[in-house]
Amino acid sequence: MPRVLLIEDDPAVREGVELGLRRRGHDVRSAATGEAGLAALDDFRPDLLLLDLMLPGMNGVQVCRRVREDSQLPIIMLTARGDDFDMIVGLEAGADDYIVKPARPDVIEARIRAVLRRIEFTGADRPTVETHGDLTVDRAGLTVTKAGQRIALAPSELKLLLHLTAAPDQVFSRQQLLEHVWEHSYHADARLVDACVRRLRNKIEDDSGAPRYVQTLRGFGYRFGPL
């Protein structure tokens, strides 16, 4: 079972979520502040970070940026519906997904599983390593290099790229990506996709203002290539 680090300032929520997840078999450690949470990272070595955005002192967005400086640890934000601005900033800072509070443990667990799930490598007749322009995608090793340089991608970015490159030139609507990459409902917030695309472009494109690899089709969605 995955090891989950929970950073949440409200004691009732912290205790409730910890209790609920532990009952489902997760190894949970919790921290009340961002500073305490960051300090617990090295010691606890979690598989996933559950991060409340509204924290006293160092806030959730700052914690998220700090983690992303040297780690591709999966991060799920805990947010209240309507705190749109914080959510967008959190996604830009590198969070992979979000959960709207209040949420039941089954919903939280489903999100955790979705983020941790590997993209199934389908089609045995295809090579595991593909090259698209300067990009080399290794589907088995889950690594991406650009001109020989290894690119560190967060889980959501990697899954999005793998999904798009599995069918180059095919257009995926944002709703389809929400369903297949994030396992969200069709009606979930598509800004999750947009934020992830922006982050991915910043890492793989030569000029993220004029993307070659992940292209936008206005009114329809995104596609990989054609190069």
Place this chain on the structure above:
Amino acid sequence: MRAFGLRTRLVLAFLLVAVVGAGTTAALTYREARTALLKTAQDTAVSSFREQVQLNTFTFPSDVGNLEANLRDIARKGKPRPWIVFAEYGTLRASSGTSPVSGVITPGLRRAALSNPRGAFERVVKDGVPYLTIAMPTVFRAGQHSALPLGLVVYAVMRMSDEQINVDALLTAARDGALPGLAVALLPGLLAARSVLRPVRELHRAARSMGSGKLDTRIEVRGKDELADLAHTFNESAANLEHSVKELRRAEARARRFASDVSHELRTPLAGMLAVTEVLDEDAGHLDSDTARAVRLISAETGKLAVLVEDLIEISRFDARAAELNTDELDAAEAIRKTLVNRHWTDGRIVPELPEGIRVRLDPRRFDVVVANLVGNALRHGAAPVAVRLRSETGSDGTPVLITEVADSGPGIAPDVLPHIFDRFYKADAARTRSAGSGLGLAIAAENVRLHGGRIRAGNRPEGGAVFTVEIPLFTEGATE
């Protein structure tokens, strides 16, 4: 009724006063002048005629030739104008003119002449020409105080044309003076009307401006007359109204903020409680039956409370106009199909009629809420089968719209309920204290539709059952990537 405006009535009143004033003055002046003019001419004529008659010695009994000579002598000395002199004695007739008898001497004058030794006179108009007729009986002076009539009556007939011309000139002068006077009176009339009407117009403008919601409208108070009082009263009332409305709005804002604050405060403890409901549900089986029921009750109600609080927060966001539209372009049929699948409404109770290929730009999450709330409401308060239909058409203002219809097969909506169907917490059935929903579902659906610039209607189908119709512009403008 308003046959004449205030301005017309004021000017007419002014004119009427001016007409009466000028007319009366002119009439009085004319009458006095005319009387004076005629009296002077008349007095001169009568006294000079009397003198002439007395000075003349009429031979008696006279022969006609001698008499006519006498008459001609008198006629020559006529004052202020020549006159024609007639004499009558019994059947004898004589005159200084060509005809021995005058046509303007009336029987009344003849009688008066016989009864009054000092003579009589009369004004006669014949064929439009005014005449002064004077009758003077000749007398024999018997002593200092007695005179005997001789039976001979001398008449003088004088044309008064010159006097008439003078009188006519007077009349013309009076008229010519009165008419410009009236014209001049029109000017102050208009000015007065303007000075009255300007405040009235301002009041009119101000009242209309207040009516359109500009409660800070005030009128400039000029002078100290009744209209200034009116303006002052208007300003006072407006200030009071503005104050009351502000107070009401503040109270409303406070109430809304309170509801929003309460909801937000409830959210955090609920998040903690909701996280442990699963633990309660799982372990309830190991508890004794009363405790187990209590625990399950708490778990179930916590879930409902969480939904209610989220709905309240959603509503307060609409009230605070903080609700945002995150639009995306998608296939309408697919969006509705996903809504039905996500809610597990795939068991035949719902009959979707969803034509493919209608592209629409809207907020997917909000559209999902609208469809889910309408279908949920139809299943709870109506009856299956519930038809969900989709079509696009041109709206009343010419823009293409997406029509979504949710029709159930229940008893329909009572007419007295229909106007309140989208009200918050409206209970169609007073006996039912709490429905399975939060009581905010239709209100939230309506707010979401309005946010899209669309319309929502509720009604009953002729064949029975309620029908909700949502009309959303195919291309809603909104924040998008």
